[in-house]
Amino acid sequence: MAHTLRHHILHAASALLIIALAASCRSNKTVVRAGAGNKSYPEAPAITTDTPEPTRRLISEAERWLGTPYRYGGTERGRGADCSGMVMTVYKDALDIKLPRNSAQMQQWCTPLKGGYRKAMPGDLVFFGNRRGVNHVGIYLGQGKMIHSSSSKGVIVSSLDEPYFVKNFHSAGRVEPYFAMIDDYDRNTRKKQQSKSKEKPHDDTPGGKPDAVTTISLDRLAQVSTQQQDSELRSLSEPKKQTKEKKSKRAAQPATPQSKIMSRAVTETPDTALTADEARRRLLIRLAEQTDSI
Numbered sequence: 107m108a109h110t111l112r113h114h115i116l117h118a119a120s121a122l123l124i125i126a127l128a129a130s131c132r133s134n135k136t137v138v139r140a141g142a143g144n145k146s147y148p149e150a151p152a153i154t155t156d157t158p159e160p161t162r163r164l165i166s167e168a169e170r171w172l173g174t175p176y177r178y179g180g181t182e183r184g185r186g187a188d189c190s191g192m193v194m195t196v197y198k199d200a201l202d203i204k205l206p207r208n209s210a211q212m213q214q215w216c217t218p219l220k221g222g223y224r225k226a227m228p229g230d231l232v233f234f235g236n237r238r239g240v241n242h243v244g245i246y247l248g249q250g251k252m253i254h255s256s257s258s259k260g261v262i263v264s265s266l267d268e269p270y271f272v273k274n275f276h277s278a279g280r281v282e283p284y285f286a287m288i289d290d291y292d293r294n295t296r297k298k299q300q301s302k303s304k305e306k307p308h309d310d311t312p313g314g315k316p317d318a319v320t321t322i323s324l325d326r327l328a329q330v331s332t333q334q335q336d337s338e339l340r341s342l343s344e345p346k347k348q349t350k351e352k353k354s355k356r357a358a359q360p361a362t363p364q365s366k367i368m369s370r371a372v373t374e375t376p377d378t379a380l381t382a383d384e385a386r387r388r389l390l391i392r393l394a395e396q397t398d399s400i
Contacts, residue, residue, distance in 0.1 A: 151249045160287040167200035174261040192255040209243035216279025226278045233276040
């Protein structure tokens with residue numbers, strides 16, 4: 107009797123556990139393999155060069171899961187995964203961030219975002235549920251789209267504007283370790299840009315401001331060269347003319363009186379101290395030279 111009762115209790119507990127886990131990604135639609143039938147699913151927003159490196163790694167990893175079938179309790183790409191198993195494994199493989207196992211725990215673990223998914227950024231998690239709580243999760247891609255494991259279609263990209271998701275939307279949450287990586291990436295990117303701007307060389311491109319030398323035409327350059335040659339010729343001829351003019355002026359000047367010669371001789375006496383006899387001798391020599399020249 108006691109053994110039968112214990113068996114019934116264990117059987118009921120197992121059934122309740124299965125129901126609780128199934129609520130994580132429950133759907134009232136028939137479960138089928140991904141890719142069957144309808145292929146008009148939305149495409150993921152394109153990753154650009156402005157996308158932060160952590161976001162590129164996360165979204166690229168999530169897109170590798172497209173086409174993976176839904177499998178309750180599964181966490182393997184290609185073989186099958188449920189919604190929380192896919193999200194948990196994508197974050198672990200792309201960024202080495204460990205998330206809780208089911209969607210309800212993820213919603214409690216994340217930082218809530220006010221304003222719903224309209225305030226979400228790529229990489230945030232979006233949650234869905236009913237009055238009993240959260241039962242589905244996806245990764246927000248931007249532009250109103252998410253990637254998730256649908257119980258009827260497997261891993262696909264869906265629009266959050268679809269009536270089902272609008273009706274059952276619960277909240278959006280932020281994975282703080284992931285956004286800490288983005289902050290670090292943005293900070294390092296700004297530092298690199300600042301260092302590059304300091305090391306930027308002088309702009310010598312054709313589109314930049316032209317140098318004054320490059321704006322001189324060939325005709326103008328020839329004219330300048332001719333003017334320089336004429337200036338050099340004049341500078342060479344002017345000393346000869348000045349020398350001839352000085353000689354003609356000197357020849358036309360009258361003889362200098364001896365009184366001026368004597369006074370000039372006295373004033374031109376060197377600064378060094380001389381004896382009276384030496385000074386008189388030098389003066390007589392200079393007077394004789396002047397007399398001969400006259």
